[in-house]
Amino acid sequence: MLFTIKTERYPATDLGYLLHKHPAKIQSVAITAGTAHIYYPEANEHACKAALLLDIDPVALVRRNDANGFSLDQYVNDRPYVCASFMSAAIAQAYSSAMNGRCKDKPEIVDEPLPFEAMLTALPVKGGETLLRRLFEPLGYEMTIASAPLNPAFPEWGISRYFNVALRNTITLKKLLRQLYILLPVCDNDKHYFVGEHELEKLMEKGEGWLEQHPEKELIVRRYLKHIGPLANQALERMMKEDMEEEEAEAAPKELKRLHDLRLETVRDILRSLNVRTVIDLGCGEGKLLKLLKQEPVFTKLTGMDVNQVSLQIATRKLKLDSYNPDTRIHLFQGSLLYADQRTKEYDAGVMVEVIEHLEENRLWDMEKAVFQFARPGYVIITTVNAEYNVKYEKLTAGTFRHTDHRFEWTRSQFEAWGNRVAELYKYTVTYQPVGELDEAVGASSQLAIFKRN
Numbered sequence: 447m448l449f450t451i452k453t454e455r456y457p458a459t460d461l462g463y464l465l466h467k468h469p470a471k472i473q474s475v476a477i478t479a480g481t482a483h484i485y486y487p488e489a490n491e492h493a494c495k496a497a498l499l500l501d502i503d504p505v506a507l508v509r510r511n512d513a514n515g516f517s518l519d520q521y522v523n524d525r526p527y528v529c530a531s532f533m534s535a536a537i538a539q540a541y542s543s544a545m546n547g548r549c550k551d552k553p554e555i556v557d558e559p560l561p562f563e564a565m566l567t568a569l570p571v572k573g574g575e576t577l578l579r580r581l582f583e584p585l586g587y588e589m590t591i592a593s594a595p596l597n598p599a600f601p602e603w604g605i606s607r608y609f610n611v612a613l614r615n616t617i618t619l620k621k622l623l624r625q626l627y628i629l630l631p632v633c634d635n636d637k638h639y640f641v642g643e644h645e646l647e648k649l650m651e652k653g654e655g656w657l658e659q660h661p662e663k664e665l666i667v668r669r670y671l672k673h674i675g676p677l678a679n680q681a682l683e684r685m686m687k688e689d690m691e692e693e694e695a696e697a698a699p700k701e702l703k704r705l706h707d708l709r710l711e712t713v714r715d716i717l718r719s720l721n722v723r724t725v726i727d728l729g730c731g732e733g734k735l736l737k738l739l740k741q742e743p744v745f746t747k748l749t750g751m752d753v754n755q756v757s758l759q760i761a762t763r764k765l766k767l768d769s770y771n772p773d774t775r776i777h778l779f780q781g782s783l784l785y786a787d788q789r790t791k792e793y794d795a796g797v798m799v800e801v802i803e804h805l806e807e808n809r810l811w812d813m814e815k816a817v818f819q820f821a822r823p824g825y826v827i828i829t830t831v832n833a834e835y836n837v838k839y840e841k842l843t844a845g846t847f848r849h850t851d852h853r854f855e856w857t858r859s860q861f862e863a864w865g866n867r868v869a870e871l872y873k874y875t876v877t878y879q880p881v882g883e884l885d886e887a888v889g890a891s892s893q894l895a896i897f898k899r900n
């Protein structure tokens with residue numbers, strides 16, 4: 447199997463410097479159970495293409511297999527001929543300097559996104575073309591995918607699970623190699639070696655800066671770590687934590703109190719002032735609000751619901767619900783705001799802190815019915831970012847959202863128009879207030895609505 451990288455960025459032979467491999471030489475590197483050959487089918491100033499060809503020795507493969515007894519599978523399998531974890535390991539070995547962002551002779555181009563085309567032959571994909579697109583397109587790749595029938599004589603057998611794929615992107619070489627390093631075994635959903643703690647660290651390191659925000663993060667992590675639940679959960683927890691901490695803390699001016707804490711404290715104070723006793727936190731995430739409310743004995747029943755199982759696991763730990771002496775006032779469950787759920791009924795207040803902007807705008811209608819019509823708590827408190835305020839964040843360019851998972855961000859008048867309609871339709875009375883330091887022109891960073899059941 448073959449993996450090529452090509453660039454036409456002038457002078458294209460810079461690729462040789464970036465890969466630390468001279469275009470005029472054929473080089474060979476010993477890898478597990480075989481050899482990787484690196485050569486350049488094309489190398490001039492206008493176009494330069496480096497090829498990595500794997501020559502896996504099937505006999506050596508069998509010899510290093512620890513399986514006991516005779517298994518035909520050891521002898522008859524696709525491993526020597528596909529672009530999967532052997533290729534991934536070969537990339538890490540043959541192109542290690544490039545993958546680590548080192549370039550002795552031209553360090554200035556390491557961080558420069560260049561137009562690349564990568565070609566992979568015989569890539570085994572469990573999940574087919576749909577999965578391939580779900581993995582690569584969110585990272586900005588333009589793809590050409592070629593597949594063939596399993597056997598041309600028997601078209602009814604369907605298509606083969608091996609694909610030839612061309613990936614085009616303007617990206618740093620370091621990132622391209624890191625993404626392929628992780629995604630090749632993910633496509634295949636298998637690995638030729640033992641997966642342990644060490645593999646988790648590699649995933650965290652090579653995934654840094656792109657995997658945390660990938661919409662298929664969970665699938666990637668689980669497949670990469672060979673579906674070893676505790677390892678995968680650990681990775682996801684770590685990524686989520688880093689992601690959340692980066693979120694607004696980065697965008698917000700230092701002198702502001704952390705906006706998120708302010709929102710949570712504001713909600714707590716409102717709940718106190720409304721003499722609420724039982725609260726359901728809808729989209730509770732890691733349980734930050736519940737942690738704050740737990741300190742107040744006035745709350746007799748506190749429930750958190752979230753669609754994300756990993757968040758709930760973090761919440762369970764942070765709220766110490768799995769310890770010997772759990773707080774029996776607190777319960778968590780997995781559920782979605784888009785469906786009416788019996789378990790959300792009979793609370794004095796329902797809260798959604800920074801949740802609505804994570805829902806698809808065209809599904810808000812389902813949430814409205816589930817919350818305002820079905821659950822129908824005495825009060826509903828909702829916070830969301832104020833899009834007008836984004837101009838104050840230096841790091842946000844116009845038209846971008848504060849968080850990559852936000853589906854929309856509303857101005858004050860958009861939020862109020864939505865709130866007024868919902869209140870009228872479901873017979874609530876609504877009031878609004880800003881959260882955060884007030885700016886005369888653009889309002890505060892966050893906005894909050896209190897709905898009171900009529």
Ligand code: SAH
Pocket residue numbers: 728729730731732733734735751752753754757781782783784798799800801804805
């Ligand atoms: N309220 C928390 C988390 C905000 S992040 C806090 O203030 O810290 C948004 C949360 O909404 C995430 O935890 C996400 O999993 C959850 N979420 C997104 N869509 C959801 C849905 N349809 N139903 C329930 N929760 C959802």
